[in-house]
Structures are given as structure tokens and as C-alpha cells.
Amino acid sequence: xxxxxxxxxxxxxxxxxxxxxxxxxxxxxxxxxxxxxxxxxxxxxxxxxxxxxxxxxxxxxxxxxxxxxxxxxxxxxxxxxxxxxxxxxxxxxxxxxxxxxxxxxxxxxxxxxxxxxxxxxxxxxxxxxxxxxxxxxxxxxxxxxxxxxxxxxxxxxxxxxxxxxxxxxxxxxxxxxxxxxxxxxxxxxxxxxxxxxxxxxxxxxxxxxxxxxxxxxxxxxxxxxxxxxxxxxxxxxxxxxxxxxx
Amino acid sequence: xxxxxxxxxxxxxxxxxxxxxxxxxxxxxxxxxxxxxxxxxxxxxxxxxxxxxxxxxxxxxxxxxxxxxxxxxxxxxxxxxxxxxxxxxxxxxxxxxxxxxxxxxxxxxxxxxxxxxxxxxxxxxxxxxxxxxxxxxxxxxxxxxxxxxxxxxxxxxxxxxxxxxxxxxxxxxxxxxxxxxxxxxxxxxxxxxxxxxxxxxxxxxxxxxxxxxxxxxxxxxxxxxxxxxxxxxxxxxxxxxxxxxx
Numbered sequence: 001x002x003x004x005x006x007x008x009x010x011x012x013x014x015x016x017x018x019x020x021x022x023x024x025x026x027x028x029x030x031x032x033x034x035x036x037x038x039x040x041x042x043x044x045x046x047x048x049x050x051x052x053x054x055x056x057x058x059x060x061x062x063x064x065x066x067x068x069x070x071x072x073x074x075x076x077x078x079x080x081x082x083x084x085x086x087x088x089x090x091x092x093x094x095x096x097x098x099x100x101x102x103x104x105x106x107x108x109x110x111x112x113x114x115x116x117x118x119x120x121x122x123x124x125x126x127x128x129x130x131x132x133x134x135x136x137x138x139x140x141x142x143x144x145x146x147x148x149x150x151x152x153x154x155x156x157x158x159x160x161x162x163x164x165x166x167x168x169x170x171x172x173x174x175x176x177x178x179x180x181x182x183x184x185x186x187x188x189x190x191x192x193x194x195x196x197x198x199x200x201x202x203x204x205x206x207x208x209x210x211x212x213x214x215x216x217x218x219x220x221x222x223x224x225x226x227x228x229x230x231x232x233x234x235x236x237x238x239x240x241x242x243x244x245x246x
Numbered sequence: 247x248x249x250x251x252x253x254x255x256x257x258x259x260x261x262x263x264x265x266x267x268x269x270x271x272x273x274x275x276x277x278x279x280x281x282x283x284x285x286x287x288x289x290x291x292x293x294x295x296x297x298x299x300x301x302x303x304x305x306x307x308x309x310x311x312x313x314x315x316x317x318x319x320x321x322x323x324x325x326x327x328x329x330x331x332x333x334x335x336x337x338x339x340x341x342x343x344x345x346x347x348x349x350x351x352x353x354x355x356x357x358x359x360x361x362x363x364x365x366x367x368x369x370x371x372x373x374x375x376x377x378x379x380x381x382x383x384x385x386x387x388x389x390x391x392x393x394x395x396x397x398x399x400x401x402x403x404x405x406x407x408x409x410x411x412x413x414x415x416x417x418x419x420x421x422x423x424x425x426x427x428x429x430x431x432x433x434x435x436x437x438x439x440x441x442x443x444x445x446x447x448x449x450x451x452x453x454x455x456x457x458x459x460x461x462x463x464x465x466x467x468x469x470x471x472x473x474x475x476x477x478x479x480x481x482x483x484x485x486x487x488x489x490x491x492x
Binding site: 035038112115116117118119120121122144145146148149180213215216217218219221222223225226228229232233236237239240241242 | 281284358361362363364365366367368369390391392394395426459461462463464465467468469471472474475478479482483485486487488
């Protein structure tokens, strides 16, 4: 059963202002929900058409597909929907590689970047306040459970960078140094900017190293790489020296 | 003016069978259309709300925004829509790096991969017949004009690979060799597979080199990288030695 109030509450969680007001966000799909259940995130309520979850009875709501459709944000609901509590702000650990996002707006891009951080063992992302919210349902969906392993902070990124002058600050810039020829450290801020406008002037002025992924093709018309694609290549370059596989 | 027949024809071009029947596809947006006009592609008709294009008068149709909306595949039409002829199949040049796609289904992924090839100077993509059509409007949109510089072929990929035994065949596999420690040649087939199922058995049996992007993060739950993201990293690795920037 889903009550009208529950439908109204859950639907409201598509909007950041209501997520923040209630301190709640939505996860859909069996695999994603299982990963959040196995993490430190606190379950508030679970709606399922019958899949087995080991959660306390008062949090469990059996629903039919019609009811699930009423609360789901997906075109094709995925058997279960869970509401979790947004965790309190935890302290940033200023060591290792930290991805810094300055105005990334596209939920799919943020989701992809969270997955990339998970893959490359980067445990923290610091976002400017105007970066898309990581509890946006589309981000949660695109990040495929990686949000349980990568901590995402929202704060004044220029402030954090300024207060930690000992940490080098890398940013991807058209006129930067060839990343393939750069020595890349194991601890750094790696800054990626807005899809259309790049890194803000304030943050750009704080960069200590400008890097560039050189274009090999020679057309002037070629669009610069998408921010998520560029992040994939940059994180791979930062990590390639530390991989210990065969 | 747009006639009813024109609306019907253009709308039908969202489907592969009608694109193939008519030999036509659609490009939207000023920048994209300009790039196609400056390429070898043949313009068949252009619909614009007034933007200046230098095309012969009989191909030009001035329309208002309402009419443009009727023919556009976009939620927000971009001032102009053009119909181009699908080029005849040209011969594959068997040299340099060639990306081989075996069952890629997502238009956004194919569009991203075409852009990546353009960036990294890879001029040819060979696709299996079950790979999404590169003239799909979503692929054209996502590839941002790169389709004018990267040739995309549809054929029996296993056949092409089998007939060219002298060309090494690289494929991304979970149990492959660490790509960061592999010697990567300047001429090769680079095979990427379907989003859910990877490379088909037939094509997998033809791989001469299995490579792997090692996971640095240590969670078992981490999803493997998305195929477009993995392609970004793999193409970057193949090309990093040949970049001549600063």
C-alpha cells in the first residue's frame, strides 16, 4: 500500500528543495537498493513488488506495479523503490586525489564521474554549490551504487582550495601542458568545470597546474571532449602509474 | 513552408528502415548543419527560420518556429533542420587504428565514441550490423559534427577481422592484460562490445590481445566502466605515445 501522502512526499523528492527540507532521497532498482542497504546510509522506507529484502517490517511496504509506477521516477519502474536519509556533512579528508567539480550541471555527467571515482579509488568529490545535487534521482541512477563508496561534499570550492595551499591544484585547460608528458602526483585537487563555460574565473586563478588532453585529429571544427569523457582520461592518467595489475 | 508530404518524409527518418529506403538522414542545429555543408555530404533540403546559409535556392525552405517544431526531433528545435543524403559505402582503408563496434546499442554511446575518434584522429569505425545506426538522429546530435570526419561502416565485423590476419585485434576483457603495461601499436583493430553482454563469442575468438583497464578502487560491487568511458581511456592509451604537444 502507498498512501496519498507517501506519493506526494516521494514525488516531491525529485526537487532539491524538498530533498533538503526532508533530508531524504530516492534509490530505485534492486541492485542499487541492495548496495545502499549494505552501506552506512539509513533506510527510511522501502516499497517493493515482492523482492526479498531483509529490512525491518515497519519500513517495508508491499506494493503492486501500478502503485510502484505512481511513485517511481523511471519510465519502467524496477521492482523496488527506497527512500534513504541524506547523510550529515562529514569532514573532508585532505589527502590523496580529490575531484573538484566547479559548476557541473548535467546529472548524467555527475553520475558518470561518481562511477569513475569509484573505479579509480578516488573517495571524495568536492562540488561547488551550483553543481547538480548528487541526490538528484538521475544522478543516483547514473552512479549505479557508487554513491555509497564515494563521498560527495557541497561547499565553497575556492575556499577549500585557498585554505590548503600545500595541495597542488590541477585543471584541464585548452592552453595547458600535455597531460601525457606531465608528472602527476598521488595527492592533488583535480578541477573539472561547467559543461559550457569551463572552470569559473575565481577557481581558475587558484590552479597551480594547467593540463591539457592533446587533440590528435587535426580538424579545427572538432568539439572539445565532454566533461565526463575528459574526466575519464584525466583520472586514468593520474592513476596509471599506481596500477599493480599484470 | 513545409508541406504535409515533407513532414511525413522527415518524421519517417527517425526510423532506420525509412532512412535506408530514402537514403536520407536529418541534421539539426546551425553548427552541425554548417559542418555537414562544409563536408562531402550532399544536402537534399534545408529548413530554417532565417539563419544565413549559402545553399542553392531550390533546396532552401524558410519556415516559422511552429513549422520547424513539426519536423524537428528535438524538444527545443535549433533554428534549422537539414536533410542530407546517406553516402554510399566507401572502401575501408586497412591501416592505422580502427575502432570496431560489436553490438553497441545506445545512440548516446555511439555519438560519444564518434566524437572520441574525431578527437584522437581515428578516421574509421567498423560496426556490426546490430550496432545502432550512425544516422539515427540521436547519434547525429550526440556526435556533434564529428560524423563528417569519421567514416562509419556497417558490415560483418568478424569477416573483416578474419580476412586481415596481419592486423592485431585488441579487445577490452575483464581478464585481460593491464592496458597501462601493454605495448600498444599504431595500427590495430580496437574492439568494443555491447553495453550489457560485451563482445560476441565469434568476435572474441578472433582477439589477438586482451586488455583490461585495472580497477584501482577495491570494492567488489563497483560496476564496470560504461563502454563509452572505457573507449575514452583505451583510445587515450593507444594515442598517448604519439601526442606531440608541449
